[in-house]
Structure formats: structure tokens, C-alpha cells
Amino acid sequence: MYPSATPPREVKIGDAAAFAGTTPRAVRHYHQIGLLPEPERGGDGRRRYGYDDMIRLLWIRRMSEAGIGLDDMRAAFDEARDVEDVLGRLEETLAAQEADIKRQRAAVQRLRVVGSPLGLLSPLVTDRLSHLPSGALRPSDLDALLVTERIFGPLGAAVQASVFITLATHPGLRAEADRLDAADAALDDTVDPHDPRVEELAARHCAHHRALLQAIEAAGLDVAEEKLFEIHDAEESGEEDSRMSAFEAVTKMPYGFSAARTRCMELTARLLAEDLSAGS
Numbered sequence: 001m002y003p004s005a006t007p008p009r010e011v012k013i014g015d016a017a018a019f020a021g022t023t024p025r026a027v028r029h030y031h032q033i034g035l036l037p038e039p040e041r042g043g044d045g046r047r048r049y050g051y052d053d054m055i056r057l058l059w060i061r062r063m064s065e066a067g068i069g070l071d072d073m074r075a076a077f078d079e080a081r082d083v084e085d086v087l088g089r090l091e092e093t094l095a096a097q098e099a100d101i102k103r104q105r106a107a108v109q110r111l112r113v114v115g116s117p118l119g120l121l122s123p124l125v126t127d128r129l130s131h132l133p134s135g136a137l138r139p140s141d142l143d144a145l146l147v148t149e150r151i152f153g154p155l156g157a158a159v160q161a162s163v164f165i166t167l168a169t170h171p172g173l174r175a176e177a178d179r180l181d182a183a184d185a186a187l188d189d190t191v192d193p194h195d196p197r198v199e200e201l202a203a204r205h206c207a208h209h210r211a212l213l214q215a216i217e218a219a220g221l222d223v224a225e226e227k228l229f230e231i232h233d234a235e236e237s238g239e240e241d242s243r244m245s246a247f248e249a250v251t252k253m254p255y256g257f258s259a260a261r262t263r264c265m266e267l268t269a270r271l272l273a274e275d276l277s278a279g280s
Contacts, residue, residue, distance in 0.1 A: 010039075010048035020057035030060065035074045067094060117142055122154035128161040128224070136168040158228055162221040163212060170215055176208050184261060191260035198260050202267035209272060 017024045030036035036056055039047050049057075056077075063073050072086045111119040114126050118137070125145055129137065141164040149157035167174045183201050191198070216222050257265070 010042075010050045011054075013047055013049065016049035016054060016057060019054060020061050022057065022061055027057065030057075030070075033070060033074065035060065035070055035077070066090075121145055121157065122149060124154040124158045124228070125149060125161055128158050129165065132165065132168055137164060141167070155228060159225050162216045162225060165221060166212055166215045166219065169219075173208070173211060173215060176211075180205060180208060184264070187258055187261040187264055189258045189260075191258065193259040193263040195260065198264045199267060202264050202271060205264070205268040206271040206275065209268075210275065 011019075013024045013027055017027050020027075027036065031038040036053065039049055039053060042048050060073060063076070067090055068076070068086065069090075072090070076086060107120075110123070110126075113119070114130075115134075118126055118129065121142070145157045145160060145164065148160045167177055180201070183204070187198065187201070256262075
């Protein structure tokens with residue numbers, strides 16, 4: 001049976017909203033933004049919605065289901081904007097949303113395959129770490145890679161991965177790294193920046209860095225790093241500083257250190273620069 005051409009009786013806002021598949025709150029909002037003309041109130045002080053109001057509500061519901069925004073709906077009803085313009089912008093929005101969904105699904109799939117939280121790092125980083133056995137990396141290693149990736153990008157973190165691969169496969173170097181971390185933590189605000197221990201610790205950091213580089217070269221990890229730079233040109237990717245050390249990455253973090261620890265890092269950087277100059 002087809003709807004009668006005779007307009008039905010006027011109904012209250014709750015009945016109108018229920019028929020259109022929306023809520024009275026949404027209908028009131030349509031009134032506030034000028035999308036739906038507000039009907040006059042009856043003798044009882046309540047609004048009454050007639051046939052034209054119901055038709056407008058139905059069209060609003062259908063356009064909403066199609067993803068058309070309220071502002072565009074109002075423009076379409078007022079014929080103030082070409083509907084093709086509205087649909088064109090809507091299609092662009094939907095395409096962007098579709099691309100976001102694809103990226104999110106890919107991220108979920110990587111987490112299932114690679115595991116969490118390692119799978120949250122860029123594929124360039126996780127690919128370099130893929131040969132390590134499960135549990136070889138510490139949570140603090142992944143934290144450091146996350147920081148480096150945020151500051152220097154995936155290429156920088158992929159290069160830094162050599163350090164954690166080496167630490168995971170060289171217990172002696174890992175133990176020394178732990179001792180250095182503990183010594184760094186002890187450089188709190190109570191320590192004088194010119195305490196002899198600060199210079200001694202900087203020298204130990206430099207010696208450990210040399211040992212790491214030797215182990216990295218012995219394992220051929222430096223060759224893998226060079227291949228990364230061949231594949232991902234640093235100048236084009238905006239990652240000119242990707243060869244910066246883990247130490248330099250820490251200095252980019254948005255928080256401060258004690259004066260003693262800051263001086264220790266400065267001295268370490270100076271010693272490393274001297275080593276680099278001597279070797280060039």
C-alpha cells in the first residue's frame with residue numbers, strides 16, 4: 001500500500017524523532033543550527049511536526065548515513081552550494097578515512113605477526129631486529145628505539161638498532177652498559193659537576209662506545225647500516241642526522257638532567273668527537 005498523498009496529522013517531537021530514526025535531542029540540535037525549521041508550538045506549548053517536517057527529517061537521516069556533514073546538508077537544502085561540490089569533498093574525506101583504516105589494519109596485522117610492542121616500531125626497525133630470539137631485547141631497548149624514531153625517524157632508529165643487537169648478543173658489553181646506567185643515575189643534584197667521578201664516568205662511556213663499535217664492525221652490522229643509507233637517502237628523507245648516537249638522542253629528550261650528568265654527557269660527546277677526528 002502506497003503512502004497517502006494527504007498529509008498526516010501533526011505529531012510531537014518524540015514521535016517525529018522515532019519515525020525518522022533519530023532522537024529528540026538531535027531534532028532540537030537541527031533547529032538550533034537552522035537545518036530544520038522550528039515549528040510553532042501548539043496550545044499546550046509543545047511543538048507539532050507535520051508532513052514536511054517529517055520528510056526533512058528523513059532526508060537528514062539518509063544524508064547523515066551517507067556521511068554528509070550537517071553544514072553541507074544545510075547548504076544543500078538552501079541550494080547555496082552545488083551538490084557536486086559537496087559530494088566531491090565527501091568523497092575525498094571518505095578516501096582519506098579509508099586510507100587511515102588500511103594503515104590501522106596493517107598496524108594490527110604487524111602486531112600479530114611481530115608482537116607487541118616491537119610491532120609498533122617502523123618496519124625498517126623491526127626488520128633489523130627480526131633475527132633476534134624472543135626476549136633478547138629489553139623493554140628499555142625498545143623504549144630507546146621509540147625515542148630515537150620519534151626524534152630522528154625510522155632510519156635513525158634502524159641505525160641505532162645495531163647497538164641493541166650487539167648488547168643482546170654480547171653479555172659483557174651488556175653488563176658494562178648496565179653499570180654505566182647505574183652510574184649515570186647516581187649523578188643526581190647532590191653531585192658536584194666537577195667531581196672527578198664525572199670525568200672518570202665520561203671516559204668509561206667513551207671506552208664502552210669504542211668497544212661497541214668494534215663489536216658492530218666485527219658482526220658486519222656497520223655494512224648493514226651503510227646499505228640502509230643507500231636505500232633511504234638521508235637528504236631526501238629529511239634524516240640528515242640519522243647517524244647520531246644513542247647518547248645524542250637522549251639529549252634531545254624534552255626534560256633536563258642534573259648538572260653533573262649534563263657535564264658527563266658533554267664530556268662524553270667531546271671525547272667521542274676527538275676519537276672521530278683522530279680516526280679520520
